[in-house]
Amino acid sequence: MVEEVPPVRIVIAEDQAAVREGLALLVGTVAGITVVGQAPDGEVAVRLAGELSPDVVLMDLSMPRCDGVEATRRIKEQHPEIEVVVLTTYADDDWVLRALEAGALGYLTKSANKHEIGRAVHAAAAGQALLDPRVQRRVLGAALAPAPASAPPPEDDAKLTKREAHVLTLIAAGRSNKEIAAELFVSETTVKSHINRIFAKTGSRDRAQAVRYAYQAGYVRD
Known part of the structure; x- marks a missing residue:
């Protein structure tokens, strides 16, 4: 049932x-x-x-x-x-x-x-x-715009794993958790875990800041 x-x-x-x-x-x-x-x-x-x-x-x-x-x-x-x-x-x-x-x-x-x-x-x-x-x-x-002068530049040594870097590029492409899970053949719970680690490593509070980081750190190019 x-x-x-x-x-x-x-x-x-x-x-x-x-x-x-x-x-x-x-x-x-x-x-x-x-x-x-x-x-x-x-x-x-x-x-x-x-x-x-x-x-x-x-x-x-x-x-x-x-x-x-x-x-x-x-x-x-x-x-x-x-x-x-x-x-x-x-x-x-x-x-x-x-x-x-x-x-x-x-x-x-x-x-x-x-x-x-x-x-x-x-x-x-x-x-x-x-x-x-x-x-x-x-x-x-906004992600492509230069960060404010008072803000520290993003560090390129966030030490994202290959899977985390891939998830970050998919976030920057506007994919939802469900779409990312389907593309990577994993559960949405696993995707959320990857995203939480990405946020922690890059100092991002939300997806918008993670997208900014992805562009500024070179994971994604315009």
Whole structure:
């Protein structure tokens, strides 16, 4: 007998009531997703994250009292097991990088349809990043940009194993954990272990920083 997988529980944070309620109705029709709460601003999103313990928060960025970046940072600090997927109008470099640095695992613009939102939510619940293609290009562009003068240059002697270096190049290519596992014929758990070691060795906090390292240390070339 196949064990039934529980639905992904999400909270939607969006300041415009009509948009928020429409999203709740739309996303609620996606298989395997249940909307358990709605927040009109970042403050409420942080509170509901603690009260409802959702798997994922679908987060707008421009909201009153507490914007989506700050709300994401606070949620990840207080509840690291909860993932955040940004769904916003903005796709410019500043918003993208700030949201990813705050801990967001997915980033979509509001041009996304319900199937794309559903894929991003399910991916985040599984610990995988899914970015809008335009956002992906901006992340790669930021990775190619010179690091700030105050930041130490990445060291080339991180001593990555051949397998870890291969995984790093696949991360830089935008592959999800599931895709990397399929290509390397290993489990997703093994991929996560490789990625954790890569982060530790390269001093990266997230995939965006690992991509920057991959380009600057010469593992990937434009």
